Amino acid sequence: MRLTRAAGIVLLISLALTACVPPTAERSPAEVAAAQQADALAQQGKFDDAAQAYLALAQTGSSRDHYQLLAAEAYRQEGQLDRAAPFLDSVRRTKLTGDEPSHLDLLQAELALKQHNAPRALQLTTQPSVSVAPALQLRLLELRSQAMQQTGDPWGAARSRVEMDGQLTGLDQAQNRKQIVALLTQLGVEPLKQRAAAMQPGDRMLPWVNEALSQLGVAVARPAPSLDQEVGTMIPGEGANVREGFKMPAHVALLLPTSGNLAAASTAVAEGFFAAYADDARNHLPRPPVRVYDSGGTAAGAVKAYQQAVNDGAQLVIGPLTRGEVSALFGLPQLPAALLALNHPDDKSLPANGVSEFGLLPETEGAQAADHMAEQGILTAYVIISGDDFAQRAAKAFRAEMEARGGKVAGMGTLAGSGVNYASVIGGLGMPTDNGDAGAPATPNTSGIFISMRPQQARLLLPQIKLARVNLPVVGTSHVYAGIDDAGANRDLEGVEFCDAPWLFDVQPGLPNHGDIAAQLASARGTSARLFALGMDAWNLAPYLDWLRAHPGSYLPGASGQLTSDQFGRIRRVLVWAKFQDGLAHPLNGSLQMDSAPALAPPVDSTAPASNEPQPAGH
Numbered sequence: 001m002r003l004t005r006a007a008g009i010v011l012l013i014s015l016a017l018t019a020c021v022p023p024t025a026e027r028s029p030a031e032v033a034a035a036q037q038a039d040a041l042a043q044q045g046k047f048d049d050a051a052q053a054y055l056a057l058a059q060t061g062s063s064r065d066h067y068q069l070l071a072a073e074a075y076r077q078e079g080q081l082d083r084a085a086p087f088l089d090s091v092r093r094t095k096l097t098g099d100e101p102s103h104l105d106l107l108q109a110e111l112a113l114k115q116h117n118a119p120r121a122l123q124l125t126t127q128p129s130v131s132v133a134p135a136l137q138l139r140l141l142e143l144r145s146q147a148m149q150q151t152g153d154p155w156g157a158a159r160s161r162v163e164m165d166g167q168l169t170g171l172d173q174a175q176n177r178k179q180i181v182a183l184l185t186q187l188g189v190e191p192l193k194q195r196a197a198a199m200q201p202g203d204r205m206l207p208w209v210n211e212a213l214s215q216l217g218v219a220v221a222r223p224a225p226s227l228d229q230e231v232g233t234m235i236p237g238e239g240a241n242v243r244e245g246f247k248m249p250a251h252v253a254l255l256l257p258t259s260g261n262l263a264a265a266s267t268a269v270a271e272g273f274f275a276a277y278a279d280d281a282r283n284h285l286p287r288p289p290v291r292v293y294d295s296g297g298t299a300a301g302a303v304k305a306y307q308q309a310v311n312d313g314a315q316l317v318i319g320p321l322t323r324g325e326v327s328a329l330f331g332l333p334q335l336p337a338a339l340l341a342l343n344h345p346d347d348k349s350l351p352a353n354g355v356s357e358f359g360l361l362p363e364t365e366g367a368q369a370a371d372h373m374a375e376q377g378i379l380t381a382y383v384i385i386s387g388d389d390f391a392q393r394a395a396k397a398f399r400a401e402m403e404a405r406g407g408k409v410a411g412m413g414t415l416a417g418s419g420v421n422y423a424s425v426i427g428g429l430g431m432p433t434d435n436g437d438a439g440a441p442a443t444p445n446t447s448g449i450f451i452s453m454r455p456q457q458a459r460l461l462l463p464q465i466k467l468a469r470v471n472l473p474v475v476g477t478s479h480v481y482a483g484i485d486d487a488g489a490n491r492d493l494e495g496v497e498f499c500d501a502p503w504l505f506d507v508q509p510g511l512p513n514h515g516d517i518a519a520q521l522a523s524a525r526g527t528s529a530r531l532f533a534l535g536m537d538a539w540n541l542a543p544y545l546d547w548l549r550a551h552p553g554s555y556l557p558g559a560s561g562q563l564t565s566d567q568f569g570r571i572r573r574v575l576v577w578a579k580f581q582d583g584l585a586h587p588l589n590g591s592l593q594m595d596s597a598p599a600l601a602p603p604v605d606s607t608a609p610a611s612n613e614p615q616p617a618g619h
Contacts, residue, residue: 027062038070047078055087065095072107081111099133106136109143118150138167149183155195158183162208171333173352181350184212192216207567215348219396221404222367224574225564228553231544245547245554249338252290252542253309255319257297265531266321268523269342272535272559273318275524279512280539295320299328310337316545318342318538330355340545342538344570351569356545358538358571360530360560362390362452365477366397368499368575369450370405373475378448379407382429382472384422384461386415386453394452394477410447415457422461426468433469451476451496459492473497478575483526487583497588499575501533503559505587507576511536511559533559541571 027035038053051074058067068091072084088108093101109124125144132140145160161180168176184192192213199206210220232243254273256266270292280287291312293305302325309317316338320326323346329339330349341351343359351357373381381402385391399409411429415422432447449465449472451458458480465474478500480493502508506515517532518524524532537558541548548554548565555564561573577588 031057031060031062035067042070042074042077047074048080050074051078051083058087063095065091066097066100069096069100069103069107073103076107076110081107082114085111085115099136102130102132102136102140105130106139106143109147113143113146113150116150118147122147122151138164145179154183154186158208159205162204169353170335171352174330174349177350177352180208181212181215184208185215187212189213189216189218193218211350211568219363219400221400222363222397223401223404224368224371225555225566225572226553227555227562227564227574229551229555231547231554231556245551246543247546248286248288248543249315250288251313251315252288253306253312253314253317253319253337254290254292254538255295255302255305255309255317255325256292256321257301257325258292258294260297262297262321264523264528268528268531269321269535269538271521271523272532273539274535275512275517275521275532276536276539276559293319295325297322297325299324301325302328303332306332306335306337306339316340316542318542326357338545340538340541342534353569356541356549356565356569356571358534358541358563360534360573362394362477362479363397364573365499365575366394366450366452367401369394369475369477370398370401370407372497372499372577373448373450373473374402374405374407376448376473378446378473379405380410380447381407381450382431382447383409383412383450384415384425384429384453385412385451386457387417388453390479391452391477395450398450398452415453415461420460422464423468426461426465426470431468431470431472434471448473448475450474452479454479455482455489455493458496459489462492462494462496478530481578481585483529485584489583490580490585491583493580494583495580497577497579498585499577500585501530501560502562502576502587503533503536504529505576505578505585507587507589508557508559510557530560536560537563545569 034053034057038050038057041047041050041053051071054067054071054074058064058071068087072081072088072091075081075084084107088104088111091104093104096104105124105127109121112118112120112124121143125140125147141160141164145157145164148154148157148160158180161176161183164176165173165180187195192209196206196209196213199209210222213220231245254270256270257263258266258270277287277290291309291314293309295302295305302320305320306317306329314337318340319342320329321342323343326341326343327345327347327349329335329341330345330347330351335352335355339351339355341355341357341359344357344361370381373379379402381398383395383398385395395412402409411431413425413429415425431449449470451461451474453461453476458476462474474496476496476498478498480496480498481500483504503511503514506513514524514529518529521532522528537556537560540558541556541563544556545565548556548563548571549567549569552567553564555562555574557563558573561575563571563573565571578585579588580586
């Protein structure tokens, strides 16, 4: 009952100080003094003593029912509401004023729950003709949810908690979100799928149903988000220095595992972060001081680093980098500084307000590959992937999105890690061939192949597909591209289309040139360039996190993709598409320029000096 009790402390004091005895009642000076003393005890947290004082006033004062109600509230705060049972039912509702009848209903509902009388509690918390003051709404919804749960209605209980979500913060919100998902998972996969299929896209329960399905291991269709308005647009009439949504924290901390076996990945992220930081100085943009903390790559190290950053005055903490570290921070009772985690928690817990998640998810690439194929009229797909975790996750997301688009996966094959002959995998899929002796009814112009694997396997696979007289378009994830041009090695990937970070191809205006930085820093070359882009975006997101979360459809043109936020604070990426031509990877759509105005921050007259910029970690 943490939520209802926490809210009740304030409500009890408010009830004692503002609720009035009937206007016709006359209170003696002694009664007024005794009431003030009882109120003072409540404000001091001496709830048992306050309850006894209110009960004494009920015996001798001018408003028995008012004081009995206050006594019951005080017992509730003491965690001993059952001590109010002997007199609570005798409180006369007609003698109460203001919000007191609602207080009475909620006290009786809570007592009914303690007495295992959930139907009574449900009746008290679902009265259609009774309006509850805003200050009591959370308490009402909490009790209603508990009553519904105890009466065997997990859907109704979850829906009541969803109503609570926007009014909560911190640990209260995190706990409530866990309970929502836990309640929905009780329904099971098929009932949840049926409910999701019947919902309109804007239904507020749909994201929660999808979360529950994900917790149950179901790949949920997640189409690319809409990109309606770039952040940082000028506010009309506000002058040249004000851009919409910009709010830069005064002190920023960067948490990375700069030592140990994750040092190389941390180097790429940190160098990308400070490349963007330095670029803001060149553009005369505001830069708060930044301190770097070593999270050690462990849960305990991440918690210690975060707490030290808070003690040092950080208003925004960016990082840590591993899923276990992120889970550890999400599990803290309080997160006094806003957090932009650079990964997603391994326990799939939802972030609370003030917390955002940002990572390079293979599920994003799988879903966008399905969208890309469907937009070309390809609705029958053959999936060939490696045995790696990223490929398995990408394939699940690909299937879910392809089926949501009305398509199907006609066959799936997994390549052995040590093999080089893939003829049996290719033959077992029954793909249509040039001579028409296909094992599947689909025709080439409506069929395609989805791959997710590293370049070495892809270079072996594609020639064998052609040797089998299969001539279908091939779409892949970014893993097929090593991040560097190697025309000789990549000729076997001719025609393959894949999604990737726009910065690798310099198609996102306003960012530092990739080639220039890659010539100077090894971390900006090859596959680590994607982590470098993640670091760049981590800095550029800093002033816009709150705005992105509060304004669906707003987006930041980023190095790793066009970046937007869902209602849970998860940063989602829309990637660019590239194609191998003559052994070189070329972007398909040219520049991603959508708005001619600069978007990252307002110009200022002076810049803050760089502070605590990190030394590159060793590889």
